[in-house]
Every structure is written in C-alpha cells, then in structure tokens.
Amino acid sequence: MQKQVRTILQRVAWHFACICMAVFTLVPFLWAASSSFKPLSRVFADLVPFSFKTFIPMPPTLEAYVALFTETGYPRGLLNTAYVAVTVVVFGVLLNSMAGFAFAKLDFPGKRLLFTLTIVSFMIPFEAISIPLYSIINRFGWLNSFKAVIVPGIANGLTIFLFRQFFAGIPTELIEAATIDGASKLRIYSTIFLPLSKPAIVSASLLLFVGQWEAFLWPLLVANAPETRLIQVALSYINTQYATYWNQIFAGAVIAGIIPLIIILPLQRYYVKGISSTGIKG
C-alpha cells in the first residue's frame, strides 16, 4: 500500500517536472507561432492585456507566410541552407568520425599535442578569426560560392571530440579480436565502430546541421549574394526593408526552428531506448 502511494507520488512529481519544462520551452514558441498567423497590426496589440487572444490568432491569416514565400529571399535561403547543411553533415560525419576514431583507439606519436590542438580549435571565438579567414577564402577565390560556407564547416574540433568520447566507450578488445582475424583498421572503423555508434552519429549530425542552420556572421561575410544567401541572413533582410514585418519574421523563425525538429523526430529511436523497456517503473 505504502509502496503504491510512493509510486503515485513519483509519477505526479515526474509529470510536474516535465510540464514545467515543457511550458518554459513551449510558451515563446507558441506565441511566435500564433503571431505568425496574425496580421502585422495585431502582433503587438494582442500582448497587453494578457488574454487568450495573445496565443490564439482571431481570425488566423496566412498573409505572413504568403508574403514570406513570394516577396522575400526566404525560400531561396531555405533551399540554400538545406543544401549547405546536408553537404556539411555528410562530409563532416565521415571526416570527423575518422579523426575521432584515431584519437580514441589508435596510438601514434604526437597524439596528445594534436588532440589538445583539436580541443583548442573550438575555443576560438569566430569573430576573432573572421577577418583572416575571410582573406584565406578570398585567396582561394571562393567568395559568394557555397564552397565558402561548406568547406570551412566540415572539419570541426567539437565533432571530433564528440566522436572520440563515444568511441572511447567501445571496448578495445573488439579491435584486437578483429585484428587477429585480419581486419584492417579501415574495416574495423567502418564495420564495427560506425554501426555501434548510431546515437553518436545522430548527435554529430545535429551538431553540424544546427551549426550551419543558425550560422549568421560567416555566411553574411562570404556568401551574401542573393543566389547564395543562407536562411538566417535572408531572415535579417526582412528586418531592413521599409518596415519590420514582425509577423513574417515569426513565420520565418517558426519554419527555421521546426525543420531541425522534423528531421530529428524520426531518429528518436536512436535517442531513446528508454529505461522502462527494461522493466523498471519510474
């Protein structure tokens, strides 16, 4: 009996914690989403006093979305960013996981130094290297091409570190056994380590994808032609026309925010095995 009461209390506490967190994340999003279905004149008018109208557009209109997709550079920015982000994820997962594998499971001279430099590489404020990096890209003749945003984004110290941390958890005995069986390092990496690291691959993809998805300063500097403009830069241009179309900004923000989520949701099975599947009740 006492045990049952405790289980119920635990359940209530769990729901309470989840709901608190969910409210915190949802309210700004809900408000932005509802504002994107309002005409510009209602966006701020509905804020004070607080009422159901703050969160529910009365009546809803698609005006902002229509304008966003027909009158601005947003759809182009969306497609450009999708192309850039997917390319960076594909090459980034491959190259960084290889480096992570070497740092986690191979011995070679200079390992400590190279690993330290890899760690240092993601502690560098981007603003501090933007000017020298710009001249490098300029020398390569890559300005206003997708190469300027894609190539510097592929190798990523943080992603190497992420893979290194996951690979380090896979028993070294697997390598020894496979080596005795005559498998090469490349084979061990591709047929043992990669298949065992799906959660790490999903995380690394998230890191690289979101990194490109939210990049602003760098694409603004090197790819600001209308044909190569990326999503965050395109969004900022809505701001600098004759007025600030807040409802369009919200519409753009909601779409930009939801797309990474739509991609990650089907991958949840790699993310949540769930303790309850082992028969433990929370």
Next chain:
Amino acid sequence: MPAKVLSPQSGGWLSSRHRRGFTNTVAAYAFLLPALIGVFVFRLYPIALSLVKSLFQTSFVRGTTFVGLENYRVLLEDPVFWQSLKVTLLLNLAINPIQIVISLAVALLVNRQGHIVRIYRTIIMLPMGVSLAIACTLWRIMLDPNNGLVNSILNAIGMASQPFLTSPSQALWSIILIASWKGIAYWMMFFLSGLQEIPDELYEASTIDGATHAQQIWYVTLPLLRRVALFVTVAVTSANFLMFVPMFMLTLGGPNMSTNTLMYEAYVSGFVYFDEARGMAITSVILLILLIVVLFEFRLLKED
C-alpha cells in the same frame, strides 16, 4: 583466410613488431589527416595570425611596431577589462552549472518510452533548432518592460512588472534565461544519446539486486555517462565563454556594463574602436581562461 594465417612471418619478431608500429602510425595519420587539415587551415592558422597581432602596435606615426606584451600590460591597468572579466566569470559560474545540470536532469526525465513522454520530449526539444539570434529576437519582445508578454502574464497573476534587460541587476540573468531556453533543449539531446550507450543488462542486474531508481541513476547511469558528460561540459563552457549574440543584439554590454563580457569587449575594441591589438589581447585572455577551465573539467571528469 587459412592461407594467410599459415603463411610464414617474414623477419624476426622484433622487426615485424616495428613494422606494425609504423603501419599503425601511418594508418592513424591517414584517419586524422582529412579532418585535421581543415582544423588547421580554417581555425588554428587564422587564430595564430590574429594572436600575433596582439604583440604589435599600429599607429599613424610609427606604423606597425613590435611591442611585446605592452598591450597586455595596458589591459591589466584598465578598469573596463577587470569589469568585463568579472562579468564573464559571474556569467559562466552561473550559466554553465545551470545548463549542464538541467539538461542532464531533463534528459533523465524523458529517457523512457511511452506516448505521453513522447509529447513532452517533442515540446521540450522545440527550441533546439532555433538560432540564438532568433531566440534573442523573440525574447526581446517577450521581456519588454512595458508591453512584453512575460510582464503581461506577471500582471495577469497579480505580480509587478519587471525591468528585465533594462536593469543592471536583472540583465545578466535575463541573458542566462534566454541562452538556457535554447541551450537546455540542445544539450539535452547529447545527454540523451549518451544514455543510449548504457547497456540494458546493467539496469536489469541492479534491479535484481534491489536497487531503487535513484540508486540506479547514481551508481549505474552517472558513472557511465562520464564521457558524454565531459563532452557536454566542455562544449557548454566553450559556447558560453564565447557567447556574443545576446550582448550584441539585446544589451550592448549594458546597462552600466552589467553584461559587458570579455567577448563583447573584444568585439567592441576590434570592430567599433578599430583597436585590433587590444581586441586580440582580450581574445587571447579569453582563450587562456577557457583553456584553464577546460583543463580543470578534464581532470574532474577523467575517465578512470
């Protein structure tokens, strides 16, 4: 396959071992090279170029001259630098534990299966893909002292309006709130993926041994989460030490320098006052502090 096993080893034991050492090294560098070239060319080389500038002074009269550590000496006598250092340390002492602990706690909360938890998880993940710039735009309107949503809600439940970003005592905390809104959702994902690496058998074994849920988290989950926790800790610390967008978009370091972090001060020096040497000197101070903190974190969460 059998032929390979039976084929005689050429050379003695020692030389074959040496040769294997050499092939292993070649293999390791082959794995590393593609990514490390990118890291060196696009990150380390540009920062090295920049840091060198902090040792030079440019003036119209004498041109560019080598001044050694002079720029750093000037920095140490500058009260603005010390104020920025204070703000940076305060911000990071608060925001890093907040983001790490809450994102871990939330990951533990939603790491189970079921329909309701799926809904919670999806909602909690919402801010994950929202860029910090967009988050700042949203929260600026929500935290507006006069017509903001948050004050509107506070008034509706009978509480007084708050100044938030316009007050020296609340601005830094408002930035922590905004950055954590996105940060917690984002870093939670990495903890969640780390939780998948823990074998079910360990939970089963400890259940048979009569461990409670809390005991399992403390004795099974957390020790095995160490590697991923180190990753998240280091990544969160770096991201927050280098945080720039909220100061740039919302507070401009104010009010009363209460949000003037070193990162923002470096930007102001380099890009607003065109004192590149000072900007780079501050940047190298940030890099140095960050390195020390991360080194400490590596020690703290060292793998057995």
